[in-house]
Amino acid sequence: MNALYSLFAVFALVVIALVGAGAAGMEQLFGLYIPWLAIAVFLVGFVAKVIGWAKSPVPFRIPTTAGQMKSHDWIRHDKYDNPATAGQTFVRMALEVLLFRSLFRNLTAQRFGSAQDGVDVKIRYASAKWLWLFALIFHYSFLVVFIRHWRLFLDPVPSALLALEYADTFLQIGAPALYMSGAALALGVSLLLLRRFVVPQVRYISQPADYFPLFLILGVALSGILMRYWAKTDIMAVKEVTMALFSLNPAVHIEGIGVVFFVHVFLVSCLIAYLPFSKLMHMGGVFLSPTRNLPNDSRARYHRNPWNDPNVKAHSYAAYEDEFREKMIEAGLPVEKTLEEAAKTEAQ
Amino acid sequence: MAWNVKPEELLQYDYKVPQKNWMDVPPEFKPGTWCYPAKPEILEYLNKATKGDFPHIREWVPTDVDWKLPEDWRERIKKGFRERLDKYRSFKVFMDVCVRCGACADKCHFYIGGGDPKNMPVLRAELLRSIYRGEFTLAGKILGRLAGARKLEEDVVKEWFLYFYQCTECRRCSLFCPYGIDTAEITMMARELLHLVGCNINWILEPASNSNRTGNHMGIQPHAYYGMMEFMCDDIEEITGVKVNCPVNEKGHEVLFITPSGDIFADPGTYTYMGYLMLFHEIGLDYTWSTYASEGGNFGLFTSDRMMKKLNAKMYAEAKRLGVKYIIGGECGHMWRVLNQYMDTMNGPADFLETPVSPITGTRFESAAGTSMIHITEFTSDLMKHGKLKLDPSRNDDKIVTFHDSCNPARAMGLLDEPRYVIQNVCNNFVEMPEDTIREKTFCCAGGSGLNTDEFMEMRMRGGIGRGNALRHVQQKNGVNTLATICAIDRATLPPLANYWAPGVEVYGVHELVANALVMTGEKPREVDLRQEPLPGME
Ligand code: SF4
Numbered sequence: 051m052n053a054l055y056s057l058f059a060v061f062a063l064v065v066i067a068l069v070g071a072g073a074a075g076m077e078q079l080f081g082l083y084i085p086w087l088a089i090a091v092f093l094v095g096f097v098a099k100v101i102g103w104a105k106s107p108v109p110f111r112i113p114t115t116a117g118q119m120k121s122h123d124w125i126r127h128d129k130y131d132n133p134a135t136a137g138q139t140f141v142r143m144a145l146e147v148l149l150f151r152s153l154f155r156n157l158t159a160q161r162f163g164s165a166q167d168g169v170d171v172k173i174r175y176a177s178a179k180w181l182w183l184f185a186l187i188f189h190y191s192f193l194v195v196f197i198r199h200w201r202l203f204l205d206p207v208p209s210a211l212l213a214l215e216y217a218d219t220f221l222q223i224g225a226p227a228l229y230m231s232g233a234a235l236a237l238g239v240s241l242l243l244l245r246r247f248v249v250p251q252v253r254y255i256s257q258p259a260d261y262f263p264l265f266l267i268l269g270v271a272l273s274g275i276l277m278r279y280w281a282k283t284d285i286m287a288v289k290e291v292t293m294a295l296f297s298l299n300p301a302v303h304i305e306g307i308g309v310v311f312f313v314h315v316f317l318v319s320c321l322i323a324y325l326p327f328s329k330l331m332h333m334g335g336v337f338l339s340p341t342r343n344l345p346n347d348s349r350a351r352y353h354r355n356p357w358n359d360p361n362v363k364a365h366s367y368a369a370y371e372d373e374f375r376e377k378m379i380e381a382g383l384p385v386e387k388t389l390e391e392a393a394k395t396e397a398q
Numbered sequence: 399m400a401w402n403v404k405p406e407e408l409l410q411y412d413y414k415v416p417q418k419n420w421m422d423v424p425p426e427f428k429p430g431t432w433c434y435p436a437k438p439e440i441l442e443y444l445n446k447a448t449k450g451d452f453p454h455i456r457e458w459v460p461t462d463v464d465w466k467l468p469e470d471w472r473e474r475i476k477k478g479f480r481e482r483l484d485k486y487r488s489f490k491v492f493m494d495v496c497v498r499c500g501a502c503a504d505k506c507h508f509y510i511g512g513g514d515p516k517n518m519p520v521l522r523a524e525l526l527r528s529i530y531r532g533e534f535t536l537a538g539k540i541l542g543r544l545a546g547a548r549k550l551e552e553d554v555v556k557e558w559f560l561y562f563y564q565c566t567e568c569r570r571c572s573l574f575c576p577y578g579i580d581t582a583e584i585t586m587m588a589r590e591l592l593h594l595v596g597c598n599i600n601w602i603l604e605p606a607s608n609s610n611r612t613g614n615h616m617g618i619q620p621h622a623y624y625g626m627m628e629f630m631c632d633d634i635e636e637i638t639g640v641k642v643n644c645p646v647n648e649k650g651h652e653v654l655f656i657t658p659s660g661d662i663f664a665d666p667g668t669y670t671y672m673g674y675l676m677l678f679h680e681i682g683l684d685y686t687w688s689t690y691a692s693e694g695g696n697f698g699l700f701t702s703d704r705m706m707k708k709l710n711a712k713m714y715a716e717a718k719r720l721g722v723k724y725i726i727g728g729e730c731g732h733m734w735r736v737l738n739q740y741m742d743t744m745n746g747p748a749d750f751l752e753t754p755v756s757p758i759t760g761t762r763f764e765s766a767a768g769t770s771m772i773h774i775t776e777f778t779s780d781l782m783k784h785g786k787l788k789l790d791p792s793r794n795d796d797k798i799v800t801f802h803d804s805c806n807p808a809r810a811m812g813l814l815d816e817p818r819y820v821i822q823n824v825c826n827n828f829v830e831m832p833e834d835t836i837r838e839k840t841f842c843c844a845g846g847s848g849l850n851t852d853e854f855m856e857m858r859m860r861g862g863i864g865r866g867n868a869l870r871h872v873q874q875k876n877g878v879n880t881l882a883t884i885c886a887i888d889r890a891t892l893p894p895l896a897n898y899w900a901p902g903v904e905v906y907g908v909h910e911l912v913a914n915a916l917v918m919t920g921e922k923p924r925e926v927d928l929r930q931e932p933l934p935g936m937e
């Protein structure tokens with residue numbers, strides 16, 4: 051159900067673009083104004099969200115330690131799983147952001163045997179790197195696709211980009227040559243979607259907000275692929291639009307570009323405008339997670355909590371001794387005040 | 399009524415998910431899955447001691463239809479929610495960034511051993527997140543369920559009470575989450591919100607109140623505490639022939655030693671306690687115990703940040719009063735989470751203390767330069783490395799030992815190899831449990847975070863399956879008969895767990911094993927171990 055809602059939502063967006071930019075001829079709106087609006091929403095939304103997070107302090111250092119802490123010289127320190135310094139923490143974060151370190155750890159718990167086996171039932175853990183692999187395929191191909199698109203916004207196209215394109219079409223399948231990143235993106239999204247359909251637990255926790263971005267990105271990828279290989283689009287005309295987009299020049303006259311282009315651009319616009327309000331903000335949040343981005347050094351260095359309340363105090367020793375003085379003296383435990391002294395203070 | 403469900407019955411569960419959306423599945427309060435509410439007299443005391451942190455005191459039971467929530471309960475929760483979002487970046491970020499990838503799902507011992515989908519950490523957090531969306535995000539307000547949001551109803555509060563007291567704050571889920579989302583952190587927030595509307599459990603608040611008043615969670619008064627220590631000293635003398643010193647509440651020593659009070663009170667923790675007395679005596683440590691700060695554990699951690707700070711503040715207060723140079727902390731799990739990640743921030747800087755230096759080996763503990771508090775296994779492993787202890791590990795030869803990493807030293811500190819080094823110096827037979835169940839991936843004893851109560855036994859045994867099954871594995875494969883721990887709660891929770899899932903395995907503290915092997919100056923030929931059972935070869 052949740053998946054269907056999301057699929058319909060993405061279809062609806064496609065239809066809006068088809069009707070708007072195709073039948074109604076609102077190319078200007080779909081080619082320029084909506085993308086501008088989307089970028090504006092994205093920038094404002096993203097910055098607002100990050101500022102919102104940053105406004106809340108980090109009162110305590112709570113890294114999840116994933117290995118041996120820094121201890122005696124003769125005990126091997128797991129520097130990057132349990133960092134003690136800022137530098138080591140940086141490496142931990144880099145491993146997390148670039149290589150998805152935590153997902154790489156993934157295991158699956160399996161139960162073998164029947165209830166009748168009682169204590170001899172077997173619970174085993176198997177390495178489960180599928181999610182890690184799918185995520186890696188998805189994110190990296192998305193990154194390459196994203197970078198590749200900069201050729202549309204830059205004139206002349208930098209040689210690094212050309213090199214990337216060259217590498218990306220290295221296999222030389224079809225004409226024009228297939229971008230492996232595009233295919234990998236579509237594959238990655240499909241695998242992630244499939245996982246949500248197939249694994250019952252994951253299906254159970256999935257919400258429309260989980261399917262929607264996947265369908266949306268799939269739509270983006272498919273419309274892009276469609277444009278390049280089948281609905282051949284005049285790339286020069288497209289570049290005119292994208293350059294206008296980038297130079298904030300509304301005067302350009304859009305003409306002679308197939309409708310698929312507008313579908314593609316509209317879906318992308320929806321995606322970036324939606325991003326700051328969705329779980330896709332994990333791309334920013336991952337950097338701010340206090341269980342990952344802090345060194346495990348709070349025994350060595352003082353860390354201040356801005357809202358630490360000085361009025362929260364221990365039940366005082368004096369009050370404690372007052373309550374138990376007699377018994378303490380009787381047991382031979384040292385006290386601050388003798389019974390006479392205490393009686394005197396009380397009398398005052 | 400004692401709980402006596404056999405493993406064969408307990409195992410009749412599977413990982414199938416219900417047809418219904420989880421939001422439509424109401425919470426069910428079955429016996430053995432929830433803890434008793436806090437007693438009004440306990441709450442009265444705490445509310446007074448904290449000037450109002452425990453409002454809305456009343457008699458109630460979770461199985462009641464009407465929980466007698468305060469009239470303005472919605473406003474209290476919303477306000478409390480907002481305040482905590484503004485106080486904790488962790489909370490705010492964790493409310494926003496979960497992608498529901500499910501990597502955390504089968505990492506929780508309660509899910510593995512029970513199959514209830516709301517024990518998947520991701521859904522546990524969604525219980526709170528759905529309200530966050532419904533109350534604090536525009537999309538949630540407009541789209542409702544389509545945006546994963548729902549309304550704050552009484553059933554939600556009930557569900558929170560059930561599932562946030564079915565989380566032991568063990569952080570195993572956090573290890574596997576790509577964004578480090580820590581359900582323990584979310585559980586802490588939820589429990590604080592529940593306090594605002596008068597829903598809490600006795601097994602946490604009674605110990606908290608005892609700790610506040612008597613200095614330890616067992617409620618042992620100073621003279622009785624001292625009496626128990628003297629009693630132990632007599633036992634030690636009987637076993638070893640050595641009369642150990644027993645300094646309590648004394649000023650002018652170098653070191654203050656603090657350990658959980660559970661170990662003075664109940665077996666097998668008492669043997670570990672005796673182990674400390676023997677070790678410190680043998681090396682001639684210039685130290686003292688304290689009855690005022692006679693609790694290492696901190697039930698405030700399971701209550702609220704304010705309660706945690708209040709209870710923890712005694713340690714520095716006492717160190718200052720007694721004029722010591724630094725503190726050594728005993729074997730305990732969550733105690734070390736507090737000491738490592740919270741103490742200095744809450745009650746420091748401890749500028750009246752010094753960087754710990756071992757008086758025996760001269761080792762400076764730079765990693766504790768700020769808190770001036772070191773873990774007993776850091777201290778003991780250093781003694782052993784320098785060959786300062788005379789040890790006879792053959793006295794533990796009847797034991798095939800494995801080691802249970804407690805959640806907090808593992809995932810909130812990283813104290814992994816120190817205890818292993820200590821054990822391997824005093825035991826000849828040591829084996830590890832399967833690697834996915836130890837070190838940072840260790841499984842909870844399923845009684846942490848204040849849930850080690852008898853009325854919760856069913857969930858404890860379910861959650862205990864991770865540790866229990868790994869233990870069973872090495873019991874059969876390697877003949878393991880001894881489970882060593884560095885946690886006082888473990889010493890209370892693991893014996894029934896081992897008895898249930900790996901019958902025949904006994905639970906030991908690491909310093910009990912140390913004391914068995916420790917050759918003391920002037921001791922008589924030892925015939926029995928600390929449990930007064932014959933040593934190997936003496937049967
Ligand atoms: S692993 Fe993290 S992101 Fe994935 S479902 Fe669990 S909490 Fe959410």
Ligand code: SF4
Pocket residue numbers: 505506507508517518519522564565566567568569570571572581582585842
């Ligand atoms: S902290 Fe531990 S008990 Fe709580 S949800 Fe995570 S794995 Fe389960």
